[in-house]
Amino acid sequence: MATRLQFENSCEVGVFSKLTNAYCLVAIGGSENFYSAFESELADVIPVVKTSISGTRIIGRLCAGNKNGLLVPHNTTDQELQHLRNSLPDQVVVQRIDEKLSALGNCIACNDHVALTHTDLDKETEEIITDVLGVEVFRQTIAGNILVGSYCAFSNRGGLVHPHTSVEDLDELSTLLQVPLVAGTINRGSEVIAAGMTVNDWTAFCGSDTTATELSVIESVFKLREAQPTAIVDEMRKSLIDSYV
Amino acid sequence: MRDAMQQSPGDEFKKLKKVDRQSESSEDEEFHGVIQADFAFFDPKPDDFHGVKTLLQSYLDDKQWDLSGFVDLILEQTTVGTVVKLEDDEDNGVFSIITALNLGRYKDHKCFTELKEFLLNICPEKDKTGKLRSLLGDKAQDVGLLVSQRVVNLPPELLPHLYDALFDEISWATEDEPTEELRNSFRFKFYVVVSKIYKLKNANKKRSSSTDEDDAFIYIKPEEEILHKLSMWSSLFPLQTQQVATHELKNYQLTGIVMAVKAEDISSFRQQLRTLINES
Numbered sequence: 219m220a221t222r223l224q225f226e227n228s229c230e231v232g233v234f235s236k237l238t239n240a241y242c243l244v245a246i247g248g249s250e251n252f253y254s255a256f257e258s259e260l261a262d263v264i265p266v267v268k269t270s271i272s273g274t275r276i277i278g279r280l281c282a283g284n285k286n287g288l289l290v291p292h293n294t295t296d297q298e299l300q301h302l303r304n305s306l307p308d309q310v311v312v313q314r315i316d317e318k319l320s321a322l323g324n325c326i327a328c329n330d331h332v333a334l335t336h337t338d339l340d341k342e343t344e345e346i347i348t349d350v351l352g353v354e355v356f357r358q359t360i361a362g363n364i365l366v367g368s369y370c371a372f373s374n375r376g377g378l379v380h381p382h383t384s385v386e387d388l389d390e391l392s393t394l395l396q397v398p399l400v401a402g403t404i405n406r407g408s409e410v411i412a413a414g415m416t417v418n419d420w421t422a423f424c425g426s427d428t429t430a431t432e433l434s435v436i437e438s439v440f441k442l443r444e445a446q447p448t449a450i451v452d453e454m455r456k457s458l459i460d461s462y463v
Numbered sequence: 464m465r466d467a468m469q470q471s472p473g474d475e476f477k478k479l480k481k482v483d484r485q486s487e488s489s490e491d492e493e494f495h496g497v498i499q500a501d502f503a504f505f506d507p508k509p510d511d512f513h514g515v516k517t518l519l520q521s522y523l524d525d526k527q528w529d530l531s532g533f534v535d536l537i538l539e540q541t542t543v544g545t546v547v548k549l550e551d552d553e554d555n556g557v558f559s560i561i562t563a564l565n566l567g568r569y570k571d572h573k574c575f576t577e578l579k580e581f582l583l584n585i586c587p588e589k590d591k592t593g594k595l596r597s598l599l600g601d602k603a604q605d606v607g608l609l610v611s612q613r614v615v616n617l618p619p620e621l622l623p624h625l626y627d628a629l630f631d632e633i634s635w636a637t638e639d640e641p642t643e644e645l646r647n648s649f650r651f652k653f654y655v656v657v658s659k660i661y662k663l664k665n666a667n668k669k670r671s672s673s674t675d676e677d678d679a680f681i682y683i684k685p686e687e688e689i690l691h692k693l694s695m696w697s698s699l700f701p702l703q704t705q706q707v708a709t710h711e712l713k714n715y716q717l718t719g720i721v722m723a724v725k726a727e728d729i730s731s732f733r734q735q736l737r738t739l740i741n742e743s
Contacts, residue, residue, distance in 0.1 A: 227520060227527055249527065406512060406531075427531050 220422040220437050223255045229405045229425025230413045232371070236278045236323070237416040237423065239330065239374075240285035241306050242266045245275035259421055267305040271298060278416060282326035282333075282367065287311040287350035291320035313350045317343045324367045327412065329374045332395050334358045334366045356394050361387065371412045373419050376439040378402050378411050400439045404428055501550040502558065502621060504628055507538040511546050514557025518612040522657065523581050524719060525703045533574035537562050537610065542640065543632045543649065545625060547617070559613035559621070561629050565648040566655070567604035578608075582657065582721055591698040598653060598723055605652035607633075609724075611684070622686060623737045630729055653695075654724045658687055661715035662699065681715055685743075689735045690724055697722035 225234040226247055234245035235256065242260055244253050246268050256266045271280045272293040281290045287310055288302065294314050302312045317340055319325045325336035326347065333353040335344065344355050360369045361380040369380040370391075377399045379391065392399045404414030405425040415424040417440055424433060437443055507515070516534045523530075537544060537560065544562035548555065569575045579599045586592050598606050611625075636649040661681035682688040691697055699718045706717035724732070 224527065226525060227530055229531075251527070408513065 219259075219420075219442055220424055220433050220440075221255060221259060222424050222426045222428055222433070223252065224426045225252045229427045230410075231423050231425050232278045232411075232413045232416045233276050234278055235416050235423065236281055236283060236288075237418045237421075238284050238288075239418045240264055240310055241283075241288075243277055243281070243288075243302075244268050245277050246270055247275065256423070259423075265305060265307065267302070269298060269301060269305075277323075279321050279323040279368075279413070282322040282328060282347075282351075283310075284328050284330045284351050284353065285310070286330065286352040287313060289322055289326070289347065289350060290314050291322055292316045293320060311350050313346060315343055315346055322367070323412070324365045327367045327370050327372060328353055329372055329395070329397070331374065332356065334360075334370070334391075334395070336364050336366060338364070358391065358394070360391070368410050368412050371415055371417055372397060372399070373417050373440055375419055375441045376400070378404070378415075378436060378439055380409050380411065382409070398439060400435060402432060402435050402439075404432055404436075406432075502547055502618075503550045504545045504625070505548055506541045507544045507546050507560075507562070508541075509538055510555060511538060511548075511557050511560075514548075514555065515546065515560045518557060518560055518614075519610070521659075521704060522610075522612070523578065524585075526577070526581050528577040528581065529572075529574040532572060533578070536564060536569055536572060536574065540564065542636050543629070545628050545632075547613070547621065547625065559611075559617055559625065561609075561611040561625050563607035563609050563629060563633060563649075563651065563654065565604070565651070566599060566606045566608055568648045570603055578657075585700040585719070586698045586721065587700060588698050591696055594696055594723070595698070595721065598655060602653070604648070605650070606723075607649075607651040607654045607726075609654045609656045611656075611686075613684075615683075619685060619740050619743065623733070623740050626686065626733060626736060630733065651726045653726060654729070655721065656687070656690055656694075656724065657719070657721050659683060659702065659717055660687065660691075660720050661712060662718040664714055664716050677714060681712070685739060686732075686736050687720075689732055689739065691720070691722060693728045693732055694722040694724050 223231060225231060226249065234247065236243040241264050242256055244256055244266055253268060260266050269277060271277045271290055272295065281288060283289060288306065290299065290312065292314060299312065299314055306312060319336055319339060325339060327334045328351055331353055333347055333351060333355045335355055335357050337357045337359065347353065347355050358366055360366050361382040363369050363380065371378050372395060374397065376397050377395060379399055379401050381401050381403050383401045388399055388401060403409060404411050405427040406429055408414050415422060420442065422436055422440055422442055424436065512534055515537060516530060519530060519534060540562065546557055547559035548557055582595060582599065583592060586595060633649050633651065637646050640646045640649065660683060663677050663679050698721050702717055702719050
């Protein structure tokens with residue numbers, strides 16, 4: 219199920235939130251509507267955590283994560299780091315990394331198995347991504363753009379990429395990621411996919427300018443119509459129980 | 464001049480204002496502040512949606528309202544309204560938008576009911592609220608909402624031409640629109656302007672020292688000073704959004720303003736604007 223919403227008149231939902239299969243981060247906003255929209259969809263399934271990163275609200279673009287971990291930039295404050303460690307499930311490793319490309323959300327796109335990164339990312343960062351997020355890392359560009367984290371959004375079930383991605387690139391990326399991909403837009407023709415939406419295996423949140431066509435493409439490629447959160451979370455529950463024992 | 468303006472169909476190009484600035488040899492990295500730009504005025508088009516929406520993001524402060532619907536209405540009204548863009552710009556960046564929307568014509572749209580509600584609730588001065596209510600209510604058919612927003616560094620030389628373009632289009636629309644109703648909808652008697660200005664904090668504290676030369680108001684858009692002086696009435700209202708605190712403006716508070724101007728004062732406005740820009 220895909221939901222349309224706004225953050226204080228901005229349709230750039232993916233800038234102010236970060237959604238994964240194990241948790242959801244939400245920026246601290248003027249009105250409670252944004253947070254409530256996430257809460258009502260996700261409350262019983264995964265924790266929804268309000269936070270800032272480096273004192274800013276653009277958390278979706280500054281951090282990168284999946285069910286295994288969360289990477290935050292070097293300018294994240296100690297309090298923010300502690301708050302995240304306290305609020306997120308124990309099996310999620312929160313790591314602050316020293317990378318000069320500090321907008322990690324713009325440089326890294328990942329699901330629970332694979333990550334695409336900016337071509338100029340440090341070697342150490344790549345290793346940390348592999349360890350903390352438990353993914354295989356590929357340095358890629360998308361339609362000639364190095365900010366892969368901005369121009370695509372993908373989950374374990376499907377992905378949406380920049381509209382000008384060529385068919386060959388689409389095939390290549392699809393093989394790397396092992397999920398079906400489609401080139402499309404968000405928020406009424408915007409190419410910055412990841413800024414306009416945030417997605418996990420069973421739900422997606424899109425900016426309110428997203429047209430019905432765009433929304434139906436999203437629901438179809440991410441396979442949201444049949445998705446049941448309980449099935450997916452139950453699969454993860456086995457690993458959750460392990461950590462408590 | 465009018466025939467030259469109405470070019471062949473498909474050619475929305477209306478008026479070119481070349482702003483030549485001396486440009487140094489600009490390499491990729493070092494670049495010392497001057498750009499050569501050819502600005503052109505265009506009719507609003509659906510493609511301009513994102514640019515115009517970005518410009519109007521804070522039109523009603525931080526209120527969550529149907530901004531997208533409002534922008535759609537502006538872009539649909541192609542007969543009156545101008546978008547300033549660069550000549551041959553691939554990115555299609557919008558630098559300025561100006562238009563006048565008849566409050567009566569669009570009163571049933573969600574964005575207009577929300578706008579009306581916002582203005583009536585936010586104005587603290589009760590005597591002005593009555594006048595505002597009348598303009599937004601029973602007089603709505605004669606009132607145009609003057610919407611003008613631009614990027615901060617748009618060359619001021621463009622302003623007289625921009626306003627001339629708008630008011631000329633309004634007068635042409637009163638003759639050229641296909642239906643009587645539409646023609647009448649552009650016979651504005653009043654214009655309402657919603658904007659933001661800087662007000663001197665503690666203006667009541669009279670400082671006796673003659674060195675205190677602070678103006679009571681600082682206008683972000685120069686034409687608003689003229690409009691404010693010509694206005695029938697104006698009302699200030701508080702804003703929720705934080706302003707960026709700069710040293711020069713430390714004594715000033717960003718404040719919302721709504722004002723009403725009589726249509727008959729517009730020719731004086733146009734003249735004063737021309738003088739103001741030519742002098743500076």
